[in-house]
Amino acid sequence: MSVTGKRILLGVTGSISAYKSALLVRLLVKAGAEVRVVMTESAKAFITPLTLATLSKNPVLSTLVTTESGHIGDGSWNNHVELGLWADAVVVAPASAHTLARCATGLCTDLLSAVYLSARCPVFFAPAMDVDMYHHPTTVENLRRLESFGNHIIRAEHGELASGLVGEGRLAEPETIVHLLDEFFKPGAGSVKQGILSGKQVLITAGPTQEPIDPVRYISNHSTGKMGYAIANAFAKAGATVNLVSGPTALPLPDPAIHRIQVRSAQEMFVAAQDAFNEADIIVLSAAVADYTPAHPADRKIKKKEAVFSLELTKTTDIAATLGSRKRPDQWMMGFALETDNEYENAVKKLQTKNLDWIVLNSLRDEGAGFGHDTNKITVIDKGGQTHKFELKSKDEVAQDLVNLIKKKLMSV
Template sequence: MANLTGKKILLGVTGSIAAYKSALLIRLLVKLGADVQVVMTSAAKDFITPLTLATLSKRPVLSEFINQSSGGQGDGQWNNHVELALWADLLVIAPVSAHTLAKLAHGFCDDLLSAVYLSAKCPVFLAPAMDLDMYRHPTTLENLRRLQSFGNRLIQAEHGELASGLVGEGRLAEPEHIVTELERHFAHRPIFRHKQVLITAGPTQEAIDPVRFISNHSSGKMGYAIARAFARAGADVTLISGPTVQPLPDPTIRRLSVRSAQEMFEAARDEFPKAHIIILAAAVADYTPLRPAEQKIKKKETVFDLELTRTVDIAATLGQQKRPDQITVGFALETNDELANARNKLRAKNFDFIVLNSLRDQGAGFGHDTNKITVIDKEERMYTFDLKSKDKVAEDLLNLVQEQVSML
């Protein structure tokens, strides 16, 4: 995610067998555009070399208050812990051992990392790693509680096999999970706090018989990207998803899985009254078989007639129930007369915004990781965006909705 681009991150590494994961964490952060400065404790060097971390971070690793040069004593360079703390947008200590937790909780300051911690004015994230019994010990639990009471953020240890051979809590959070927490921090927008956001995504499947169904090419990627953007901005997101292989985009999201247009309508109808923001990104079938067969239809005739009936128009039905304090966003995927069709849909379904994309635009539409959209608001102002990743498109929509929320 681009919200780590240019962010200055101090990474503290302490004496834990899980220190090897710090190399993977650095690699992910640098790949996402962050500027990483590593500060190691002396004990951490027993588990991973400073050279490894310096190579990955592209910065010399700091460990001592004074770096002695090859010229001998007295001509070293002072590593100013105050300047380091002021430089950082965020300090994350991963892994943080039980020993370092105890030091930080009680203000002991006997090395560069603890001095940086005590000088930090930026947010501090702590990702503990230790054996199961150590993690559950009342002393450790009290130290964690104490550190959180100071305003530090805890990235919970995970359940899994530990170095001792035990299985349980104490395992350092996976680097990808740590990155997600940092992304969520930088993406957070106070205006979305306690906002209930309802999003539909993916296709629907309309049963012909127990084996076959009618569907479309929607992958759900766009709706899932939007759900991730709003969740990381701090909203409470409910995602109503048709059948898709997309993974849950954020662990805080509540996903309701449905299959048919009717099921999606019933779920949306039930959730709609609680929502402040409603984004209907699903590709819902307009027609469904009138009488689905109870048994598999056998191949007999050359021509097979299938009688269809209209499904409930979810957007139009919810549009009629829309309150002044709700914001609704719809999607229009078109192949011709794009603007005219989108404007008609905007008015007919009482949307605040309609998101238009055309199958005639290369790289847009179903299945792609990119999209090219034009957004029209209820005053029929147009906002045109270039082709970009669906995560970036989701950020553009987030920004437009935020402007609307600020006016309510």
């Protein structure tokens, strides 16, 4: 592994996720890394220094001076500069909101913050906190500031939190952190975000559209936006800059770094997607856009009178076809096809007529796939005619499969 022989200084802060640091230390040591641990005082309430010292095979430090008698003059100096120079990487995991704030503003109040300010090596922050704390503007700004300083952010994951809420805020799994470090130390890499998607602009459409009949009623579909939001999250975690054009959903933003543009109608979605299209390197059109919209929406509520009511509909702009006709050779585009009959043939036709590079086929005949589910079963067809079939998975896993397919293609050109 690329992390073998590397010197990793692990900072552990006061978060319930601190218990995961034991596994993180064990995995790093097993991978051949030399690990030293610096804990904040509040971290000791969640995991003991003895546990981490035993696993790392090094003393755990938490104060600038280590004493036996309690008197500063009787102790030994824990040189924060030396620690910062020793490390090949500093990894703060879990990074509490308090620690993020201190590091982002340069407050030097304990050994860990002193090491951070002294470190000349790459520094990685893996946040862990409750969902509302993670999405609070101050935390978002602190993460942005830390990233602007050249630090690396290992984004929090979505799931059930200690509070009982479900959302973003979970510490990235130790296996994920070790994998990212291993990727970072690979020759020619140099960053967990300097993979093939680093710096890429990604445009994603997600969710349904609502086509107004009158101020009260609209035409829509059963899309929840879950698949598109999962894709946006996967791209953000891979280091891409994500613009998410979202129809009406009840979903929270999956990653604070994602720029969400909220729209309602198919026309609004087309305008927003068109505005972001030229700057995009990758376009993923996963929204369920209405094919037709009322030709003359009423400006007042339509009263129930006739036994039969006719509604004139007109075609909406075909976003995939329009953007596909403008696609440059350096752009890559993926579309979605939700079908009930002649699935493969219809998907291939859409792939070809809309000038897509990939088409993701969903069949409503597959149990657990399609709208409303937390799972999906897809078949991806590329413009070269190659077919990739995937089993039923969570939408987060499906999103990662799609990102991996795109990464593989980018690495081959």
